[in-house]
Amino acid sequence: MSLEYILLGLLREAASGYDLKKIFDTQVGHFWAAELSQIYPTLKRLEKQHWLRSHHAAAKRGPRRIVYETTAAGNRALRAWLESGPEVSDERQVFVAKLYLLPALDDLGVTLSLLTGLRQRFATRLDGLRSLEKMWAESDPRYPADLPTVEFHKLLALRKGLFSLQAHIEWADESIRAVHKRMKSEQA
């Protein structure tokens, strides 16, 4: 499963399950999400497999933490996965399915409100990514041409999100125009 390798990869620096969850929520959420209830058992499994090891961190403040780090075997596994070529899974997109089936209602108004609702959601997400990019650009003088390798790859991933969301918005706009046009000619 991909999550195993993603955890392995994020553990470039030692971290607890809770820390990793925060990374998902703040850094990589635009291409992968994970719940704590999935993270904790997966970390345990990886440790049993000797791809990770853990130690209980002395709790200065707050409750006990279990901090994981990768082993040599874990790194080998990660590298093998990274070298194993592109995997493009086919996406299931509920909103496209809804649109496709909307003729059952025979009401272009619903089609229009679905599209405008979608446009809004895409725009909100795009704003999120853009402000991430902006904060980064302003705080790191090396941005974007002189970034170190890790940040360079982060940037590629971020721009994937930007491109996708822009395309979604352009598609929604084109579709909204098409629906308007259709509604006018229906009246006539």
Added chain:
Amino acid sequence: MSLEYILLGLLREAASGYDLKKIFDTQVGHFWAAELSQIYPTLKRLEKQHWLRSHHAAAKRGPRRIVYETTAAGNRALRAWLESGPEVSDERQVFVAKLYLLPALDDLGVTLSLLTGLRQRFATRLDGLRSLEKMWAESDPRYPADLPTVEFHKLLALRKGLFSLQAHIEWADESIRAVHKRMKSEQA
């Protein structure tokens, strides 16, 4: 679950599980996939729920077929779902995760080959959608401005795929250029 409603929606015309599978593979595969092993039990569940009813079709040629059609209750359920507003699930994209974690290899060559491999896959899919669109445009004189409602919505869904794939390709091209640039400056 969405598949239930999608089956319900596709059953605008009566069909067997096998027929529906073919629709997934040829018509809606670019936004939803389903296996027979999931379709058959789901149809049975929908029938038990009285959203569908079935009859055994007389087998003129070929083995027995079980043909399903929607009930009034099924149509009500479908309509409620269609009216329930946009659902945008967050997508998990393995290839973006790989890219993000590739610094672990410290080898831009692998990044480059991942990106070119992706570009190729996206291009192949785009070709598939474009030829679908082309066949359609050539066989239906009403295309694209005077399509009936059902086909109009199909077109919206198809164009969603085209926009997305085009954006993916543009992103891959930009990324490939960035990697090349970086490889040159590394040599120096």
Added chain:
DNA sequence: TCCGCCATGTAAGTTGTTACATGATTAG
């Protein structure tokens, strides 16, 4: 003292995949 955040976990259920089983009919 109570609330919110830190931190780890389990249980049950949903959704989807892969592999297997079975048999009818048709085209070469």
Added chain:
DNA sequence: CTAATCATGTAACAACTTACATGGCGGA
């Protein structure tokens, strides 16, 4: 006759979600 396609299904597994349980610690 044999392979491909039509047609329906079950079993086991994998990935992920939602809800629940437990407790420590810090600040208002």
